[in-house]
Amino acid sequence: xxxxxxxxxxxxxxxxxxxxxxxxxxxxxxxxxxxxxxxxxxxxxxxxxxxxxxxxxxxxxxxxxxxxxxxxxxxxxxxxxxxxxxxxxxxxxxxxxxxxxxxxxxxxxxxxxxxxxxxxxxxxxxxxxxxxxxxxxxxxxxxxxxxxxxxxxxxxxxxxxxxxxxxxxxxxxxxxxxxxxxxxxxxxxxxxxxxxxxxxxxxxxxxxxxxxxxxxxxxxxxxxxxxxxx
Amino acid sequence: xxxxxxxxxxxxxxxxxxxxxxxxxxxxxxxxxxxxxxxxxxxxxxxxxxxxxxxxxxxxxxxxxxxxxxxxxxxxxxxxxxxxxxxxxxxxxxxxxxxxxxxxxxxxxxxxxxxxxxxxxxxxxxxxxxxxxxxxxxxxxxxxxxxxxxxxxxxxxxxxxxxxxxxxxxxxxxxxxxxxxxxxxxxxxxxxxxxxxxxxxxxxxxxxxxxxxxxxxxxxxxxxxxxxxxxxxxxxxxxxxxxxxx
Amino acid sequence: xxxxxxxxxxxxxxxxxxxxxxxxxxxxxxxxxxxxxxxxxxxxxxxxxxxxxxxxxxxxxxxxxxxxxxxxxxxxxxxxxxxxxxxxxxxxxxxxxxxxxxxxxxxxxxxxxxxxxxxxxxxxxxxxxxxxxxxxxxxxxxxxxxxxxxxxxxxxxxxxxxxxxxxxxxxxxxxxxxxxxxxxxxxxxxxxxxxxxxxxxxxxxxxxxxxxxxxxxxxxxxxxxxxxxxxxxxxxxxxxxxxxxxxxxxxxxxxxxxxxxxxxxxxxxxxxxxxxxxxxxxxxxxxxxxxxxxxxxxxxxxxxxxxxxxxxxxxxxxxxxxxxxxxxxxxxxxxxxxxxxxxxxxxxxxxxxxxxxxxxxxxxxxxxxxxxxxxxxxxxxxxxxxxxxxxxxxxxxxxxxxxxxxxxxxxxxxxxxxxxxxxxxxxxxxxxxxxxxxxxxxxxxxxxxxxxxxxxxxxxxxxxxxx
Numbered sequence: 001x002x003x004x005x006x007x008x009x010x011x012x013x014x015x016x017x018x019x020x021x022x023x024x025x026x027x028x029x030x031x032x033x034x035x036x037x038x039x040x041x042x043x044x045x046x047x048x049x050x051x052x053x054x055x056x057x058x059x060x061x062x063x064x065x066x067x068x069x070x071x072x073x074x075x076x077x078x079x080x081x082x083x084x085x086x087x088x089x090x091x092x093x094x095x096x097x098x099x100x101x102x103x104x105x106x107x108x109x110x111x112x113x114x115x116x117x118x119x120x121x122x123x124x125x126x127x128x129x130x131x132x133x134x135x136x137x138x139x140x141x142x143x144x145x146x147x148x149x150x151x152x153x154x155x156x157x158x159x160x161x162x163x164x165x166x167x168x169x170x171x172x173x174x175x176x177x178x179x180x181x182x183x184x185x186x187x188x189x190x191x192x193x194x195x196x197x198x199x200x201x202x203x204x205x206x207x208x209x210x211x212x213x214x215x216x217x218x219x220x221x222x223x224x225x226x227x228x229x230x
Numbered sequence: 231x232x233x234x235x236x237x238x239x240x241x242x243x244x245x246x247x248x249x250x251x252x253x254x255x256x257x258x259x260x261x262x263x264x265x266x267x268x269x270x271x272x273x274x275x276x277x278x279x280x281x282x283x284x285x286x287x288x289x290x291x292x293x294x295x296x297x298x299x300x301x302x303x304x305x306x307x308x309x310x311x312x313x314x315x316x317x318x319x320x321x322x323x324x325x326x327x328x329x330x331x332x333x334x335x336x337x338x339x340x341x342x343x344x345x346x347x348x349x350x351x352x353x354x355x356x357x358x359x360x361x362x363x364x365x366x367x368x369x370x371x372x373x374x375x376x377x378x379x380x381x382x383x384x385x386x387x388x389x390x391x392x393x394x395x396x397x398x399x400x401x402x403x404x405x406x407x408x409x410x411x412x413x414x415x416x417x418x419x420x421x422x423x424x425x426x427x428x429x430x431x432x433x434x435x436x437x438x439x440x441x442x443x444x445x446x447x448x449x450x451x452x453x454x455x456x457x458x459x460x461x462x463x464x465x466x467x468x469x470x471x472x473x474x475x476x
Numbered sequence: 477x478x479x480x481x482x483x484x485x486x487x488x489x490x491x492x493x494x495x496x497x498x499x500x501x502x503x504x505x506x507x508x509x510x511x512x513x514x515x516x517x518x519x520x521x522x523x524x525x526x527x528x529x530x531x532x533x534x535x536x537x538x539x540x541x542x543x544x545x546x547x548x549x550x551x552x553x554x555x556x557x558x559x560x561x562x563x564x565x566x567x568x569x570x571x572x573x574x575x576x577x578x579x580x581x582x583x584x585x586x587x588x589x590x591x592x593x594x595x596x597x598x599x600x601x602x603x604x605x606x607x608x609x610x611x612x613x614x615x616x617x618x619x620x621x622x623x624x625x626x627x628x629x630x631x632x633x634x635x636x637x638x639x640x641x642x643x644x645x646x647x648x649x650x651x652x653x654x655x656x657x658x659x660x661x662x663x664x665x666x667x668x669x670x671x672x673x674x675x676x677x678x679x680x681x682x683x684x685x686x687x688x689x690x691x692x693x694x695x696x697x698x699x700x701x702x703x704x705x706x707x708x709x710x711x712x713x714x715x716x717x718x719x720x721x722x723x724x725x726x727x728x729x730x731x732x733x734x735x736x737x738x739x740x741x742x743x744x745x746x747x748x749x750x751x752x753x754x755x756x757x758x759x760x761x762x763x764x765x766x767x768x769x770x771x772x773x774x775x776x777x778x779x780x781x782x783x784x785x786x787x788x789x790x791x792x793x794x795x796x797x798x799x800x801x802x803x804x805x806x807x808x809x810x811x812x813x814x815x816x817x818x819x820x821x822x823x824x825x826x827x828x829x830x831x832x833x834x835x836x837x838x839x840x841x842x843x844x845x846x847x848x849x850x851x852x853x854x855x856x857x858x859x860x861x862x863x864x865x866x867x868x869x870x871x872x873x874x875x876x877x878x879x880x881x882x883x884x885x886x887x888x889x890x891x892x893x894x895x896x897x898x899x900x901x902x903x904x905x906x907x908x909x910x911x912x913x914x915x916x917x918x919x920x921x922x923x924x925x926x927x928x929x930x931x932x933x934x935x936x937x938x939x940x941x942x943x
Contacts, residue, residue, distance in 0.1 A: 002928060004931050005928075007932040025933055029881040039862055039874040040859055042877065042878035045878040046882045049882040127838070130841075157839070159795040167835075169914065171917035171920060177796070177799055178922070202925060207922050209922075245557075246546060249558035249560060253539040253713070254539040256772070259776070260536075260776075270536060271533075275529045275533050281518075283518065368755045396754060398755070401755050401756045402702045403756050406695060428721050428723055431685075435684060435720075439747065439751075440748055440751050441744065441757065443744050443745075444744075446741055448741065449742075452627065452735070454653045455653070456505055456630070457653040459610070462696070463608070463661060464694065464695020464699075
């Protein structure tokens with residue numbers, strides 16, 4: 001509901017790669033905000049709906065590293081005392097792929113033939129890089145876009161400061177972390193900051209926008225979408 | 231405080247038994263799992279998690295080379311000699327270079343071939359705590375020494391460390407208090423890695439010395455604004471003379 | 477309901493420019509040191525896996541190893557004491573000091589001694605306690621607590637150290653590291669010689685031989701354990717390994733993780749007091765084995781945290797520690813390890829905000845040489861904190877969330893209503909402020925995006941209709 005354009009770009013890119021894409025309309029949320037705050041039952045309720053929404057699918061592609069990690073890593077813990085839901089959760093986890101991961105590992109595509117001229121840098125979100133171990137896939141996709149100048153972000157695996165409720169519960173610390181992240185982004189001279197997690201991008205773009213910075217933030221899918229013919 | 235209350239019923243136990251009983255009791259609460267069961271066996275742990283070690287060639291020359299590289303990178307000095315006479319003259323050079331005046335040294339058979347006491351004829355003060363009429367505590371007189379000379383038990387190629395054991399005639403302070411520490415090691419004391427030294431001590435665990443020290447380079451600290459300080463409490467200079475033996 | 481003391485401490489830290497810079501420089505240096513030095517191992521992951529298994533095994537069999545260790549200690553001629561609480565530990569140490577008519581004690585670094593407030597207790601009993609670790613000496617003079625496990629005085633400048641030392645020596649010392657170090661060496665040297673008692677911590681105890689192992693760099697640890705006649709070791713009961721062969725595993729990891737070294741300048745293995753005919757060394761060795769809440773952790777889902785080897789790696793990669801430093805954590809242990817064990821040792825009700833002082837980024841778990849899943853343990857603590865209650869508003873909020881976000885119709889309604897409600901707060905396509913807490917916390921420093929006019933649910937329907 002906040003960044004539909006990122007989801008639409010994901011849809012567009014997949015369609016351009018000849019993937020048949022459906023968007024189950026009962027899907028809402030993976031439950032992470034509640035889970036990470038320690039409210040387990042509330043998270044389980046939301047998660048059950050998500051599992052139900054995706055019951056009959058072959059692959060599930062998610063343009064969010066943290067949601068993917070939540071489902072793969074935490075659903076088994078969340079439902080360890082509910083064998084029926086646990087089985088379904090594990091099945092969901094097995095079919096689930098993060099966007100870049102799907103392109104590179106399943107479709108085996110690194111170069112989509114996209115063209116876009118810009119200087120870009122990339123922020124590795126914590127869950128995607130450390131919990132899912134996906135670090136190279138998005139970079140490969142980015143570097144293969146013709147016209148892109150890719151600059152590595154200093155300390156790129158350092159947390160941006162979002163952390164769900166952390167960003168409001170511990171707003172001072174969160175802002176301090178964001179300040180450093182933004183300084184690093186600016187130091188690259190990039191026009192666009194790319195990411196694979198909309199929560200990180202919301203956080204970083206919130207800070208950039210507050211200081212009136214012209215640096216754009218974009219999900220990797222959005223850049224690819226713009227670089228490919230309609 | 232609530233922990234102690236539990237043991238009103240077990241007053242007869244000694245403190246050790248009470249303490250360990252409590253530990254055992256708490257551990258028993260842990261849910262049994264496959265992983266826990268496997269981890270209970272120390273042999274399983276040691277075999278199931280193998281380590282790939284860096285390659286260090288077998289030859290003494292290669293080990294000496296590696297040792298020298300490691301220690302020099304830390305600011306230590308390494309001299310290689312070919313005979314006891316060579317060792318003694320190298321020792322004299324080092325003493326001159328560092329302007330040594332007051333020397334304390336091991337009185338141990340490992341240094342038998344090095345006539346350290348004869349240095350007094352060259353104007354060095356070779357200190358012993360029998361200097362005074364009444365023996366003084368070692369730490370008091372040793373404090374004025376500027377140089378300490380020891381042997382070694384092992385030299386470790388991988389890290390540039392020497393291993394010194396305490397004992398009669400092998401005082402701890404000699405490698406610790408003076409600003410300069412000179413150790414004489416023999417080439418046949420070389421081992422590749424720390425694991426080799428630990429294996430030796432496991433094999434000889436019935437007769438361990440009261441203290442063993444692995445010494446690697448000079449004393450150091452980075453506590454003041456991350457600046458490197460050398461020679462904080464221990465020696466600022468360490469020189470290892472490696473004597474080749476057959 | 478964040479503890480106001482915590483908020484104050486965080487606030488203070490965030491406003492101290494020099495301190496923040498020092499923390500950043502130090503943690504950057506140490507984490508790069510670990511990464512670079514780990515490359516000198518063929519595969520650090522092998523060592524980490526082994527270390528985790530080894531430490532887990534040891535903790536699982538803690539009673540057995542403590543029994544073996546203490547038996548061997550006594551065979552070596554040391555005395556052993558068992559302290560279940562901090563009070564027992566300090567009283568026992570004080571008794572030994574009184575028996576020895578001790579007037580001064582030299583100490584080398586021991587985090588457990590901070591847990592039990594040893595210095596304060598001894599000073600109350602008119603015993604001079606001198607910290608001899610350069611960093612600990614500095615903060616002792618400044619009457620502060622450490623701000624980092626390995627480098628406790630990073631919050632000081634050369635200038636502030638010169639000021640502290642100048643007062644001691646009654647002379648004006650320059651703010652230059654070599655001069656300051658030389659001064660500390662001179663002053664503390666005499667203290668080592670004069671002290672009746674030396675107190676150290678214990679990096680690792682070796683059960684098989686009754687050995688106490690110390691990893692140090694300055695030489696003060698060696699002075700403390702061999703110059704005074706009596707040596708007291710304070711040991712957290714979990715700091716134990718089965719055999720020397722296992723020491724090699726922790727040796728490969730601890731110096732690399734703590735200071736970026738292959739090995740510390742000194743690795744001391746003490747097998748009891750000096751033998752009778754030896755001319756130097758402590759005549760007596762006393763080992764105090766301390767529980768102080770650790771047994772509460774045994775058998776619980778948190779047991780793995782006792783694997784910790786106190787290397788500080790987690791601090792050096794933690795983005796939160798990087799911004800707030802050590803004092804903000806309020807107790808002995810800062811950073812991720814502190815956020816986990818402080819509530820466990822001293823009460824979750826008292827330290828409930830610490831597990832939330834994290835974005836759960838998992839950098840700590842990634843860096844930990846013994847593979848403690850710190851970020852998972854922080855999450856477990858949050859779950860336990862929620863169960864403690866006293867969080868009605870938050871529980872209601874998440875309850876509402878779980879109802880709305882598990883029902884497509886309610887979710888649709890939320891979006892519809894939200895799009896209308898936001899209108900007065902939107903300026904130039906962004907929300908800059910005006911919303912109530914906790915959202916106001918966000919908008920203090922960041923803009924918020926607006927709820928899009930069409931979510932992808934709605935766009936998808938359009939796409940399917942061919943628009």
